[in-house]
Amino acid sequence: MGFINGLFDSILRTFLRMDLLVETVDLAKLQATLNTVMENLSIQLSANAPAGNFCVRRLPFSASQLLYMNYSEAIRVKSAALKSVLIVFPVAGGLTQRLNGMDIKVLPGDALVVSPGDRLNMQWLKKTEAFLIHVPDCILFRYWVDYFDGNAFFSVRFSPVLSCVKYPGRNICKLIADIMIEMGDVNSLISRGIALDAVENRLILTLLDSLRMNHPEETGMCAESVKPIYIKRVLQYIMENERENISMADLATVAGVSPRTLQLGFDRVYGIPPMSYVRRYKLVKVRHVLKTLITDNVVIGDIAAKWGFFHSSNFARNYKELFGECPSATVNKRLAVL
Template sequence: MNQSIHRFQDIHAHAVSVQEWNQTYSQITAGSLESSLMQLTSARCHVFREQINQRVVQHGEAPKGRVCFAVPLAIPGAIRMQGREADYSSIFFLRGGEEFMFHMPTGMDMLAITFEREFFEAALGDTASASEIQTLLRQPVIKVPPPRLAECRQRLLTMFSEALVNEELGNTQARERELEQAMLDELLVLMTDPACDRRQRSGSSTHSFIVEKCHRLAMSETINVPSVIELCQRLQVSRRTVQNSFRLVAETTPLNYLRSVRLNGVRRTLMSTPASELSIGDAASRWGFFHLSHFAAEYQELFGVLPSQTKRAEEARAYAA
């Protein structure tokens, strides 16, 4: 079993360090970022705990051939998973290969567990309530009884923490399989609790749809960036509706959110290309920033550093070496 503990001051370095996941993270709130990522990886399971001190939106694809659960450990603000509102009595579920968008509030603390699909399906098939669990798993956000979730959360966290700090626990295949099975059993038992509503249905909200549609447009039309008014016209909704949607879903304004998403795009571009191949000005223009002095000020306000202080690809490789 492989164990790792890392701390980051950049959300993009954090995102690419999450094993198996194809995703991007965008920092929405301004200020220096502090995050931690703790991971356990075995043959049939990957568990990680991430804590991030800024509001972040995650967008990507769940690992193929896996089923993915997430258990919030702390939710200090508005949170949306696949357009559904969630709270402290929720767990999240994604199937392998499924595209997702997750709005993570400032100070979020979460434990995520992915299982090999065949391992999960075999265990599910041995469960008396398999059909009821399958019904629940049609939802990306599953509401479960708070007292039972609190117990499950504590046991999962204890198992994870003990395995993370005690290398001897992961030295044998038998111990590794025991840990995989124990974590899976906790989640299956949680979803078979008699107090769990089997008929729950939570559709994506209109507010979430608007934010996610605007997010995708900002990512796809990076040079000719649509204004907020143009977005309202395309979506055929009022400016007030758009403003309310961003306030409820992301706790910010449309202008700030979309600018932040594009600034994150510039940062990823800078970090993935050598300075000799792409200038800061060219990277900024790819994301619709053409006034470099304004761009530099906005970049520094969001990330706490100037574009020129961002580690480029060759610098990052030299630093790692």
């Protein structure tokens, strides 16, 4: 714990010099401010708790953010289903998250991991200090596809508790400490805004790899062992006919089961319907083409049409929802390195 406490101390010293997002005794103001940078939250004082002081500081990147929170009184935080992953590292006090009917208590030395699709139902203890990493699920999926050679499926669900003392959680804490130390040096590349993209890239890659290693059986890396044979037949059919117009009837025929059975099977294994899987599969293929073309004479609509996306506005919307960026942004980033 001495190593981790030292890292946390360096992080906190620097966070105190970070941009102040809000400092208030007004819970309504706290909630409204946090809702401008995160998904909609509901914040309440715990029973019989007096009004307290609440402080939040923030280090924003282009697609993710680090936050520092200091709450003098106990509060309860709730939300709808998240479209992001949230990792909370308490450095004083602690918190409890209710998940699947169980209370998960997290104290300094561990971190709480809230997966996309989960709801916040958190009880922050009195005098709790914590730092948080917040990354949209579309960004995690984009990194999964681009850097881990991921396919159309990535179940962004992780073990709810990550040890900061053991690898890989220790690795994340050390990286964050290094980032914060450099942020505290006005002459560093990070402080001067020169290396922020590279820092964010490393942070998300380390985070994603660490979360996968912490609970690999819940990710797409280990899904093969739980796929029924009829789903394997469907996946093979999709790969062999990837540029064709595939319908639900086609998939059910290949699977040899009813459309309802196929739907339930995909929901159980992947958490999405069969046709959503097909759309994801094709979008991943389009992204690969956009990232690897060696010419600057690119007509995105023509490429999308080859994979069955004939409505440009629908294609662009679905692409951005999945990857967190427009197709043109993918092309522009590729052209920048040609």
